[in-house]
Amino acid sequence: MGLLTRRLAMCFNVVVDKERKHFVSTEGILYFGLHCKHSQSYIFVFSKVYRMKPNAPKEDHKIEADFIMTFPAPSAPEYYYELKTCLEIPFKDSAPELASRLIATLRLPHYIIDDLTESIENFVKEKLKAEQDRIADEMVAKAIKQKNSDQIDSLVKQWEVAYKGEVTQYCSPTALSDEELFAEAYHQLVHSPMLDNVLKGIEAMSAQVNQMVTLRDAEINQLTLKQEREMQQALEALTEEQINSLANSHLEHKEMLLVQWESRLDSLKTTQRREARAWLVGLSQQAQPEQNLSALWPEFELEIPKVQTVSNQFLPIMQESFTIHLGSQMKQMHNVRLLASDMLALCDCQGQTQRIHTSLSLYSNELQGLVLFTDCQSPSTSAPFGAFQNICEKGTELHFLPVEQQLESLTSQARQAIEWRLQNNDNKSGAIRRNLQPGDCYVTKHSSLAEAHVVYHILSDDSIMSDITSRHPVILGLRNILKTSSAYDITSLTIPLLLVHEMSEEMTVVWCTKRAELVFKCIKGFMIETASWGGSELKTIQFVLPKVENKNQRFILQTNSFLYRAYRRICSRVSVQCCQAYFGCLTH
């Protein structure tokens, strides 16, 4: 400490008076000494005042300035105290507080408090003004020197962009896009007595598509059988070369057939889409002038082919619901559903009711989201995605592009995104991949699925099967998904609990429980976090377990106990109900 004071003394040109003590207090280093200035003796007080780190962002401009005040020493008026302290400009503290703090820690006479406060205030004000003027003057001086008109042009441009992009007054009034018009028309229709008509129409279209798909499958089956038969015969009778050529021709034939069907399906869908959109917009326009919609609807008898009732080939979904309350003092209520099912089966539309639900809320502020996992290497060709595509194909997509086209537009986005990543992540160690990474997520929109308007396809790789921590990219991806959901009014979300779609051999019970615990813990944290973002609340969250016979019963029990622990239930009544539900499930 002695060394430091000597240094300080040197810095500030102080004659160290050996008689006097220096001491250290929490305020920093205080030094009392005799100081000769203008042949007058000063007692010199130096202090460095610490203040709490201001929470303001770091880029805030600030300077430091030495505040000095002199006043006669109380006991010996011929001496002067000189108080010197370093202040930050702009001064964010309060002057009276600083004054009383200085007086308390430096043991200065209390009567100087008013003078001290005032001189700090004035000092700070002056310094701030000087600094503001300096900056502004510099700016103007620079501009005066440069008589370059390019400079001005670019400035004007920047401002114009800023005003145009952000202020309604300057924003060019955009007409409603086709999309929005259709959205409005549709939303109105489904919330009117027309709903039934609309749904019937859509149902009919789906049925047409379904019929065609069935026909296609039948024909292809037929062809396969026929080809197999031919091949069988050929194997017995023909040479290898001939067999090869036969096989080739079979393949060609089959591909041709597939392509034909594909194009027929496509054209059917395009026509349907076009016609339906025109029909719906027309319907809503006709309905608009007359308030009484119910009077109108019987006239719209559409020719609807009889819809075949599809027998539900999926087993009833095993499920349980809980009400949980999150947050320490203010409780936020959420619904948690735990179910064992195939993820894809969940979004497969099984009938009218599900479709009503999807269509009613499509343009509302209560959307449903679903998380699917896709392989990172080849997102669009991986097996789960193929199955998902098949399900999408079954329904008629009137509102959004077919899923293949949504994907196509994605590729260009992905290129942009990767470029953005290259530019912004240069400080990160390690090479950045040239394609999307695990944890990235692409989003498709649907109107013909059950349980989902928005599907998040989160990319993952093999590491998902190993022991992962809460900092695994996929978990971070889930956080982004929750955040996005809250920003875009997705109030119900379905997540595969184990972060995989199917059970496999490596997934032991221990592995599963560990994984479930991790996911519960993280999602709970994210849900609490999202609550403060001011978006919409996540009302329902569903966790889906892969469907595996026999093992499941036992597993659901264990997962439950984690659900139990992870979301500590608060309301006793609900917890009793939960318990009942939970034990009820066990006895089944």
Add this chain to the structure above:
Amino acid sequence: MRQRCWRSWSNYSRWTPENRRTAQKLKTLKHPYLCSYLDIIRGKHERISVVCELFPRNLSQIMAGNKKWESKEILLLLHQVLEALSYLEANDIVHRALDPENILLGWNGEVKLFNYGLYYMTGSGKFVTFPIGQPRYLAPEILLAGPQGIPLTSNKVDIWSLGMIGAELALGDAPSSPHSAGGNMVQLGRSLRRVLSLVHCEGSVLERLARESGKEIAYEKMDSTLRDLLESCLSVVPSKRPAPSELLNSSVFDFIADQESQLGSVPKESVKRDYLGDRSLQEIFYLWQLAGGDVHGELRRQGLVRRRPPILSIGNLLLLEGKHFGATRDPATLYDPRVVPLPMESLYSRLENVPPESYFPLIETPEISSWGPSAETCCLPLVIREKDTEYQFHRIILFDRLLKAWPHQHARMLREAKQDVPPMLRAAVWAALLNVKGDVEGQYIALDKETPTPTDRQIEVDIPRCHQYDELLSSSVGHLKFKRLLKAWVVGHPQYVYWQGIDSLCAPFLYLNFNNEARAYACLAAFVPKYLQGFFLQDNWAVVQEYLAVFARLTAFHEPVLAMHMRAIAFVPELFAIPWFLTMFSHVFPLHKILPLWDRLLLGDSSFPLFIGLAILRQLRDTLLSSGFNECILLFSDLPDIDIGKCTSDSVALYCATPKSATFRQNSLKTEILDTPFDVEAQTIAELKAELCPRISGRDFMELLEPTRDKNCLQVIDIRPVDEFAKVSFLKSVNIPFVDGTDVSQAAKFAEILLENGIPRVCILHNPTYVIKHCNIKLLVRQQKL
């Protein structure tokens, strides 16, 4: 009827909760030439709407009307604006958006500056993506810095804007048609270039402006004082431009002595006095909200909030870093400077039938009932009363008067607070109930809140966990204030240490007094000794143990079955009640429940919290009785939903049904000293724990025994042997011989038997031998000598 309106503007885009907190300061600004800010409302998806005072006329309208301006008029106007600006300067606020549309004219034609807080509340524009201000009036240095802004903006930019406005007035050069839809863009570029070209102007800027608009004659004819003033305002070099406070002191304005503005006042339409309009704006706005006013609803009705269906906006690629690609911008997220007057009709019609006398209730003479709230409303549940416009109106007026007459009217205030406390004035009423007076501000300033201390770390850990669902308390400004308050408390109370829990205790006070830290501190400092004497000592074991033991005894007194059950499963108060009492329930309930609870608590004495705890147990009684130890622990680790209304009324009832001496604690703050043998003495913790029943003092006992009291309020059971009982006994007592002599431990044992049989309200007489010897003879039955 003259109506005040509010406008609110809305905007979206990258507003963080932070800026709203900083903006809290705006609500405290008061100046005759400023429109006051009333509220800043955060809507869904971070849409922020600002509610403030609005006047129907603005300068831009008058300029468009081609009014001829006298130079005196202009000077007068400039002077008023300058007064407002220098007030803002003193408060470190830069307007940055000064333009004729933001200079409103009040009812008497005085200037009312508007929208002055936008730049301040957006953190100098850093929190928002939109640019602030009309380019035509922006100072050159702002434009030169580009849209990202300069690091420090001085108040001199407002002087430039003022100069521009003054020049337009003096030259008669009003901008043509400000709001043509397509023309805006063209004008934007033109005004930007115009200001930027002024930088290179070598002579007088004013002269150049005059030349550009062909008004040289007006320039020549201009009053020289005005011309000099405007020219100094329009100095291109900022350091040569005066600051508002400097300009205000210039001799130009000497002619304005006490001359009122001549800009023309609005003739009053009716002679009928608008009593409601005379109340403070805060009050009117509060009542307006109660009368069904809804700012966001109003915006929606006027077509300002219109969102695209979210599914159309959502992007199609979401990177790990959280960045979206392919999302389309919802036009509803743009900055929308439009102003929407909030209609006042519903409030006025709601309060139509209130007689003018009700605005001036008498507080010294007996009340006249027709002036106050109707008797039926007074009987409604608290929740309904708090939402009733008319009732709250009466309560606010009454409490406003009482507060002005405090502490003289302290007794009346207590009486009224028993009925309820109006939420709008809660902060001030609480401070009065806690007897906060004196130089609160000065004392708070004198406390060192900056110097690091060893408790800082703990405080920093605790604050981000304390009532963070609240927007104010979770903001960085809130955290800073929290920290200052807690540090001040620690510094101000050297006898105490920082215990976890004091943060929760501080939260309600900070929440209510967000803009008045000193009062929050004073309330906290008054609250702690009243209810938590000794709880924050370095070694608070004895205090807490005593408290909990008394709590356990009271539980046994009122809920014997529950108490015995909890005892049987060893679920002692130490396991759950410490956070209750250490934080006076502020750790276990959300703020909206703490406030009504504390309304009641503040009226009670130091024993009242015990009864609140008891009322909570009573509400959970059935669940607790059917649960074992583990379930109980789980139940209390996250307290279930408690009905606070029932809890408060229960606790009052329990409090009234308990003898004062049963709550005796040696560590409580004593208001009067009671240490005669007729009073309860301190017991050791072990003794306290050994006896399950509370003790009643001779004083309370004798009072209950008075023949004038209800017969059923006391049943004395004498457990002394028959012969002793026969010699002398208390009135109405029953003898159940249980012991020889007066062994107190035997009494405790007997009481335990009673408890096991579920008999409520059992207590043991303290010091019985002394009492029986020295008590009033009228209360005794003596053996008749035969």
